[in-house]
Amino acid sequence: ENVLTQSPAIMSASPGEKVTMTCRASSSVSSSYLHWYQQKSGASPKLWIYSTSNLASGVPARFSGSGSGTSYSLTISSVEAEDAATYYCQQYSGYPYTFGGGTKLEIK
């Protein structure tokens, strides 16, 4: 099983700040098969970034993703209040699909 470890588990940022969260895999993942989801409290996850760096429909351009191999990241160039959520990475490199433990982003 390919274990995904996200860091930090919780982060806090002020509006306008740039933030970066990471997702590390125990085994290499094709960049095409590494995705990010946003989940707000009480809601279902939403596909946010697919195949490492492609923004899903409706996702603001302040979000970006990058990475390869075993190390991936999600960056918000200028955080806004509406970005408060937990972000999960997910991979497929053979069964089972796995998710990271999440990074909770709090806005000051």
Added chain:
Amino acid sequence: QVQLKQSGPGLVQPSQSLSITCTVSGFSLTSYGVHWVRQSPGKGLEWLGVIWSGGSTDYNAAFISRLSISKDNSKSQVFFKMNSLQANDTAIYYCARKGGSSYLYAMDYWGQGTSVTVSS
């Protein structure tokens, strides 16, 4: 628009089975697969299994002995059944659509979730 609506019980007795129906609209089950994922405080998001557009299934090996996923294309319904539930199966269960061709192995639309508590 694409929607996945889940229906199922909120409370299950220990050792009993859980059945959830995921009714989809806005797309055809003959063209898209549907995944099942659960979320618990202790284990986060766990992938449980998938039924593909052609009807074949793949399961997480950890659940293969007690999990079954099936569907009725004509009714746009996917059926999830897990047997022998225990307290640590308490979680929110989601169905999610396999992403289109651009979303390789991603899940692009999710149901609202079914909160399941295993307790007597």
